[in-house]
Amino acid sequence: MLALPRGGVPVAHEIARSLDAELDLMMVRKLGAPGHEEFAIGAIVDGDEPQLVFNEEAMKMIAPGREYLQQEMDR
Numbered sequence: 909m910l911a912l913p914r915g916g917v918p919v920a921h922e923i924a925r926s927l928d929a930e931l932d933l934m935m936v937r938k939l940g941a942p943g944h945e946e947f948a949i950g951a952i953v954d955g956d957e958p959q960l961v962f963n964e965e966a967m968k969m970i971a972p973g974r975e976y977l978q979q980e981m982d983r
Contacts, residue, residue: 910934939980941970952981 909929911920917933924931935954939962941947949970950962960981 912936939977941966942972942976 909920909924909927909931911917911931911933913933913935920931923929937952937954938948939950939952939960941949947966947970948963949966949972950960953959953961958981960977
């Protein structure tokens with residue numbers, strides 16, 4: 909069972925306990941729009957090979973540049 913740290917751990921804990929399953933955390937960071945950090949255009953999933961997941965509709969609306977995305981990934 910994977911849980912998101914912000915609010916997901918208590919629920920995942922109960923489910924994992926009911927299923928007698930292991931529990932681990934999935935570290936994810938929101939990728940905010942340029943100048944509007946609270947508007948999510950995607951997320952970065954931490955791991956050995958970090959992955960980007962995009963909100964396609966938001967990406968079409970905002971159309972952030974490649975440089976911005978790279979800076980956010982590096983951050």
